[in-house]
Amino acid sequence: xxxVYRALSDPTRRKILELLKVRxxxxxxxxxxxxxxxxxxxxxxxxxxxxxxxxxxxxxxxxYYGLNLSxxxxxxxxxxQAFDLGKSGSKxxxxx
Amino acid sequence: xxxVYRALSDPTRRKILELLKVRxxxxxxxxxxxxxxxxxxxxxxxxxxxxxxxxxxxxxxxxYYGLNLSxxxxxxxxxxQAFDLGKSGSKxxxxx
DNA sequence: TAACTATTTAACTAAATGGTTAATTAGTCA
DNA sequence: TGACTAATTAACCATTTAGTTAAATAGTTA
Numbered sequence: 001x002x003x004v005y006r007a008l009s010d011p012t013r014r015k016i017l018e019l020l021k022v023r024x025x026x027x028x029x030x031x032x033x034x035x036x037x038x039x040x041x042x043x044x045x046x047x048x049x050x051x052x053x054x055x056x057x058x059x060x061x062x063x064y065y066g067l068n069l070s071x072x073x074x075x076x077x078x079x080x081q082a083f084d085l086g087k088s089g090s091k092x093x094x095x096x
Numbered sequence: 097x098x099x100v101y102r103a104l105s106d107p108t109r110r111k112i113l114e115l116l117k118v119r120x121x122x123x124x125x126x127x128x129x130x131x132x133x134x135x136x137x138x139x140x141x142x143x144x145x146x147x148x149x150x151x152x153x154x155x156x157x158x159x160y161y162g163l164n165l166s167x168x169x170x171x172x173x174x175x176x177q178a179f180d181l182g183k184s185g186s187k188x189x190x191x192x
Numbered sequence: 193t194a195a196c197t198a199t200t201t202a203a204c205t206a207a208a209t210g211g212t213t214a215a216t217t218a219g220t221c222a
Numbered sequence: 223t224g225a226c227t228a229a230t231t232a233a234c235c236a237t238t239t240a241g242t243t244a245a246a247t248a249g250t251t252a
Contacts, residue, residue, distance in 0.1 A: 002107055008175070009105035010210085011098060021179055027229055040211055042230055047209095061219055061228050073181055076172060079104070083117055085169055106240085123199060136241055138200055143239095157198050157249055 004075040007051035012036070013044050017053060020067035027063050100171040103147035108132070109140050116150060116163035123159050 007013055016030055031041040045065060048054045052071050057064045080086050103109055112126055127137040141161060144150045148167050153160045176182050 005107075005110070006105045009102045011101075012210090014101070014175075014178070018178055028227095031229095036210095037212065038229065039213080039231080043210075046230090058218085058229095063229065069179070069181075072179060076175055076179075076181060079110075079172055080176075082110070082114055083165070083168060083172075085165075085172060108240090124197095127199095132240090133242065134199065135201080135243080139240075142200090154199095154248085159199065 001075060001078065003047075003051035004053060004071065005079075007047050007053055008075070010044070010047075013048055016044060016048065016065075017067060017072065020054060020065060021069075024057075024064045024066040026059075027065065030065065097171060097174065099143075099147040100149060100167065101175075103143050103149055104171070106140070106143075109144055112140060112144065112161075113149060113163060113168065116161060117165075120153075120160045120162040122155075123161065126161065 008017075012034060015033070019025060019030060019033060027038070027041065027045065030045075031038050034041060045054070045056070048065075049056060053068055054065050055068055057066070077086075104113075108130060111129070115121060115126060115129060123134070123137065123141065126141075127134050130137060141150070141152070144161075145152060149164055150161050151164055153162070173182075
């Protein structure tokens with residue numbers, strides 16, 4: 001779980017996760033969104049994978065990455081609970 | 097806000113925040129909970145302060161630290177919202 | 193002032209992080 | 223097989239991180 005928080009501390013990786021929230025994307029598609037070399041991106045993928053925040057799947061030539069939403073969810077819920085911030089908590093509270 | 101996520105990525109700092117959740121504590125009191133030198137702790141305090149996650153207040157000889165809960169709250173809510181994890185989110189959620 | 197306590201700052205170090213370019217692996221297709 | 227595409231791994235580098243010990247700062251108190 002510690003890997004998860006470290007993985008989340010980098011803005012590039014958070015952005016990658018947000019992109020994956022929409023749908024699976026190939027390494028190349030993801031890389032297109034950043035001003036950074038492919039190898040650098042690949043290392044970020046590795047970090048995200050070792051934190052289990054994403055999975056990968058080869059499809060022919062490409063490797064597709066997808067978000068493990070539940071892992072992210074549990075990490076954030078874990079923090080929320082550790083600080084008694086559960087359920088409510090937005091600035092202008094719970095408007096149903 | 098980026099400083100906040102970086103600050104949260106370290107387990108020692110997360111623990112410090114948890115200790116401060118209960119009540120304000122002096123630098124020394126906090127340090128007693130960790131197997132680490134005072135200067136090392138002091139640096140963690142500095143990181144937490146520059147992320148605005150804690151405030152500090154001198155009282156005579158000692159410096160008391162306290163949690164800025166709202167900053168932590170907003171950071172976590174920000175992540176939650178970025179990933180559409182708001183409101184619900186327990187393991188066995190509400191499947192419509 | 194001098195001694196004492198609490199904490200930070202300074203100077204240093206080893207390891208981790210985040211990036212680069214060059215080389216390699218894996219798969220497709222003529 | 224050979225050429226091509228997609229992505230990773232290897233080797234390297236500069237900066238940041240998280241710790242150390244020694245010195246400095248700030249406040250209290252005799």
